[in-house]
Amino acid sequence: MEDRVSELEVRITLAEDLVEELNLTVYRQQQQIDLLQQQLRHLYRHLQEAPTTVDKSNPRDDIPPHY
Known part of the structure; x- marks a missing residue:
């Protein structure tokens, strides 16, 4: 019985750590x-x-500098 209580205490401690x-x-x-x-x-x-x-200008209206 004491082992079960100790195991439950360990589980509660781990659960409290996880919640934190x-x-x-x-x-x-x-x-x-x-x-x-x-x-x-x-x-x-x-x-x-x-x-x-x-800017409502169309990029196609711009002439590239090499033309």
């Missing part, structure tokens, strides 16, 4: 997600503020 490691992984991933969202918002704002110039 998984929590740390989730925390780090959330930090990365937050940073990526912040960068995306910044990029979106930058694109919204940039002047929109559309």
Whole structure:
């Protein structure tokens, strides 16, 4: 009976370590997600503020310099 209790204690300790490691992984991933969202918002704002110039010329209309 004592061996079974010891085995259960070991398993619980390993499970607690695994849960702690998984929590740390989730925390780090959330930090990365937050940073990526912040960068995306910044990029979106930058694109919204940039002047929109559309070049409607056709590349076929450009004559190469060797002609």
